[in-house]
Amino acid sequence: MTAAGDWAKALDAWQIPEQIxxxxxxxxxxxxxxxxxxxxxxxxxxxxxxxxxxxxxxxPNDGTLLDVGCGAGAASLPLAxxxxxxxxxxxxxxxxxxxxxxxxxxAEVVTHQGTWPQCADEVKAxxxxxxxxxxxxxxxxxPFVTALTQHSRERVVLELTDRxxxxxxxxxxxxFWSLQRPTGPSASDAAAVIAEALGEGVNSTHWTREEPxxxxxxxxxxxxxxxxxxxxxxxxxxxxxxxxxxxxxxxTPMVTLWWPGRA
Numbered sequence: 711m712t713a714a715g716d717w718a719k720a721l722d723a724w725q726i727p728e729q730i731x732x733x734x735x736x737x738x739x740x741x742x743x744x745x746x747x748x749x750x751x752x753x754x755x756x757x758x759x760x761x762x763x764x765x766x767x768x769x770p771n772d773g774t775l776l777d778v779g780c781g782a783g784a785a786s787l788p789l790a791x792x793x794x795x796x797x798x799x800x801x802x803x804x805x806x807x808x809x810x811x812x813x814x815x816x817a818e819v820v821t822h823q824g825t826w827p828q829c830a831d832e833v834k835a836x837x838x839x840x841x842x843x844x845x846x847x848x849x850x851x852x853p854f855v856t857a858l859t860q861h862s863r864e865r866v867v868l869e870l871t872d873r874x875x876x877x878x879x880x881x882x883x884x885x886f887w888s889l890q891r892p893t894g895p896s897a898s899d900a901a902a903v904i905a906e907a908l909g910e911g912v913n914s915t916h917w918t919r920e921e922p923x924x925x926x927x928x929x930x931x932x933x934x935x936x937x938x939x940x941x942x943x944x945x946x947x948x949x950x951x952x953x954x955x956x957x958x959x960x961x962t963p964m965v966t967l968w969w970p971g972r973a
Contacts, residue, residue, distance in 0.1 A: 713902040714852045720895035721849050724876065726940060730887060734940040742934055743782065743804045750782035750812045752921070760915045761869040761966045762788050765838050768865035769793060774836040776861060778826045779844030782808040783819075785869065786840055790817035797836055801825045827857030835861050835973035842869035845900050846876075852907035859908060862971030868904075872897045872916070872963035882939055882952065897965035904967065912969040919962040 711719070726738060753759075758766065762785070769775060772794040777786035780798040782805065790796065790813070798809045799822045806821045813819040822832055839862040848854045858866045873896055880891040897914075905911045932950045941949065 713899065713906040714850075717851055717895050717899055717903045718849045720892065720899065721846070723892040723894075724874070727889070730889070730940050734937075734942070736937045738938050738940050740937065741781075741802070741805075742930060743802070743808045745930060745934065746781035746784070746805060747808045747812060750784040750787055750808075753784040753788050754812075758788055759919070760917045760964075761785060761840065761842060761867055764915065764966055764968045765789060765840050765865065765867045766792060768867075769838045770864075773838065776833065776836040776839040776858075778839065778841045778858060779847075780809050781805050781843075782812050785842035787812055787816055793817055795820060797822065797833060799824065799826055799829065799833065827853055830857040830861065833861060835863060837864050838862055839866045839971065840869075841867070843871070843875070845870045846874055846895075851900060851903045855904050856907050859969070859972050861973055863973045864971050865968055866971055867966060867968045868900075869964065869966050870897050870900060872965050876938075878959070879935065879938065882935075882949070885952065886939055886941060886945070886949075897967070901965075901967055904969070908969065910969070912967045914968075915966045917964050917966065919964045 766789055769789060769792050771792060773792060774795045774797065775786055775789060775793040776797045777783065778799045780786060780800045783798065786796050796813065796817050796819045798806060798819050800806050801824060803823055806823055810819055810821065822829055839858045841858060845851060845868060873893060877893050883889045883891045901912050901914060932946060932953065936946050936949050
């Protein structure tokens with residue numbers, strides 16, 4: 711099987727069984743825009759991480775930057791002093807509203823609402839493309855990164871956790887549903903798919919994110935985890951107790967991949 715086929719098969723294993731989905735009235739996939747705004751504020755307040763630095767290296771003064779799956783802009787807004795225009799792509803209108811709100815007085819932002827690469831034809835080429843914490847949601851990763859590469863003149867920078875980001879909840883799936891969850895794919899698998907799609911290897915930087923991307927263990931995050939686990943609101947207190955009892959979350963191993971653009 712190809713690297714792309716292995717990647718797709720590994721992601722398919724994360725599907726939630728229908729008998730569990732049928733018992734919840736809330737979508738386990740909805741993401742909370744305010745939490746992403748919190749992540750963007752955190753990124754703006756901290757030193758640049760390796761993803762920002764790899765993008766900054768290739769971004770000219772008054773350059774153009776594409777952020778696919780932008781959320782509220784945590785991967786791109788810290789580069790606003792160098793970027794003349796940030797092109798923000800996200801399938802969620804609410805996320806794009808958060809991005810525009812966060813970007814006020816920082817950068818000119820052009821938004822495109824849609825799924826990448828389906829909306830790629832609407833987007834002009836830029837100097838640098840960034841994509842952070844999106845890859846594990848992309849079953850057809852090869853066409854996804856190919857479109858990023860074709861839209862970037864200088865460099866593509868892709869950030870992801872070293873392991874599937876939902877792996878940290880596996881013990882809770884076991885506790886509440888007696889369901890064994892997978893652990894793959896990994897960042898190295900993503901690098902193999904990209905190399906296969908582009909016909910060349912990619913560069914990588916391994917680093918550690920000290921705090922969860924969606925913030926600490928507050929009530930909003932507990933509610934988000936509950937929905938992700940397909941649990942009713944009545945189980946929220948139990949879930950909060952388990953999370954608190956587990957102690958502080960360990961730092962998250964991260965990987966930043968980057969390669970030349972071909973626009």
